[in-house]
Amino acid sequence: MEWERLKGTGDRIPKLGIGTYRMEENPQAAIEAIRLAVDLGMGLIDTAEMYGWGRVERIVGEALRPFDREEYFVVTKVWSTNLSRRALLRAAQGSLERLGVGYIDLYLVHWPNPEVPIEETIRAMEELVVEGKVRNIGVSNFDLPLLKRAMEATREVEIAANQVRYSLIDRRIERDLLPFCQREGVLILAYTPLEKGRLAVDPPRALAEVARAVGRTPAQVALNWLISKPKVAAIPKAARVEHVRENSGALGWRLTQEQLLALNQISRP
Numbered sequence: 610m611e612w613e614r615l616k617g618t619g620d621r622i623p624k625l626g627i628g629t630y631r632m633e634e635n636p637q638a639a640i641e642a643i644r645l646a647v648d649l650g651m652g653l654i655d656t657a658e659m660y661g662w663g664r665v666e667r668i669v670g671e672a673l674r675p676f677d678r679e680e681y682f683v684v685t686k687v688w689s690t691n692l693s694r695r696a697l698l699r700a701a702q703g704s705l706e707r708l709g710v711g712y713i714d715l716y717l718v719h720w721p722n723p724e725v726p727i728e729e730t731i732r733a734m735e736e737l738v739v740e741g742k743v744r745n746i747g748v749s750n751f752d753l754p755l756l757k758r759a760m761e762a763t764r765e766v767e768i769a770a771n772q773v774r775y776s777l778i779d780r781r782i783e784r785d786l787l788p789f790c791q792r793e794g795v796l797i798l799a800y801t802p803l804e805k806g807r808l809a810v811d812p813p814r815a816l817a818e819v820a821r822a823v824g825r826t827p828a829q830v831a832l833n834w835l836i837s838k839p840k841v842a843a844i845p846k847a848a849r850v851e852h853v854r855e856n857s858g859a860l861g862w863r864l865t866q867e868q869l870l871a872l873n874q875i876s877r878p
């Protein structure tokens with residue numbers, strides 16, 4: 610399995626996982642997809658209280674029940690209207706109960722909310738760590754100034770991750786956020802890594818060519834391009850087991866320098 614170590618605790622997090630947005634649409638398929646992901650070394654499960662307003666967390670909990678706790682790493686997020694101390698502590702309790710776990714591996718602020726000082730939110734998240742309900746904390750959709758503010762607000766634990774959009778054709782974070790995070794050891798959790806499936810089914814020419822040359826599919830190459838970078842993990846959503854199996858083929862190999870250069874021509878940072 611390929612993994613990164615998280616800043617602060619040093620916990621291991623798989624480099625490739627599975628996203629669960631809209632998985633409430635077909636719970637049985639979702640459960641099979643999540644279980645297969647864990648079996649294939651993609652035991653990083655990304656969810657959120659907002660996904661189906663709790664329904665997806667329940668599905669994730671059901672999917673993970675047969676596994677030992679150390680076999681998977683579960684990430685969930687608190688919605689932006691629940692960032693006051695009181696609301697956040699209540700939201701975390703709800704997530705724990707729906708997921709059916711004793712602790713959340715990584716708890717993220719889903720989106721910033723300018724109406725609640727980030728210091729209050731971070732303090733509440735630190736309380737959860739001290740109580741053992743959360744192992745690691747982080748943020749999502751935070752630009753560089755906001756991330757720095759969140760990092761400055763910590764007292765007891767580190768900001769371990771920032772979940773942001775990142776793919777072969779959306780490379781905005783390479784301008785400032787990615788280099789900063791790599792320097793500081795903050796994990797980037799890349800969401801929408803397949804551009805909602807578009808990179809898999811209608812790949813840009815250079816992606817199709819590299820895929821043919823390495824004997825892999827465009828989805829596998831697009832995901833490999835992400836996870837070959839230090840401090841980057843990816844969470845493609847796949848509700849179909851064929852897709853989960855295909856995506857797991859992004860693990861365990863590397864592109865050459867020339868192939869990386871060809872892929873970097875597809876879009877500009």
Ligand SMILES: NC(=O)c1ccc[n+]([C@@H]2O[C@H](COP(=O)([O-])OP(=O)(O)OC[C@H]3O[C@@H](n4cnc5c(N)ncnc54)[C@H](OP(=O)(O)O)[C@@H]3O)[C@@H](O)[C@H]2O)c1
Binds near residue numbers: 629630631802810853
């Ligand atoms: N923090 C945030 O604000 C935020 C925002 C967006 C997303 N996310 C997280 O990131 C996850 C992934 O992002 P996303 O769902 O936006 O987009 P994505 O992972 O880029 O794409 C998902 C789509 O690609 C399809 N797909 C997956 N593997 C495929 C393959 N090998 N071949 C063909 N199609 C394939 C899926 O189909 P099937 O489902 O039918 O298999 C699904 O329709 C989300 O589920 C969520 O957990 C977080």
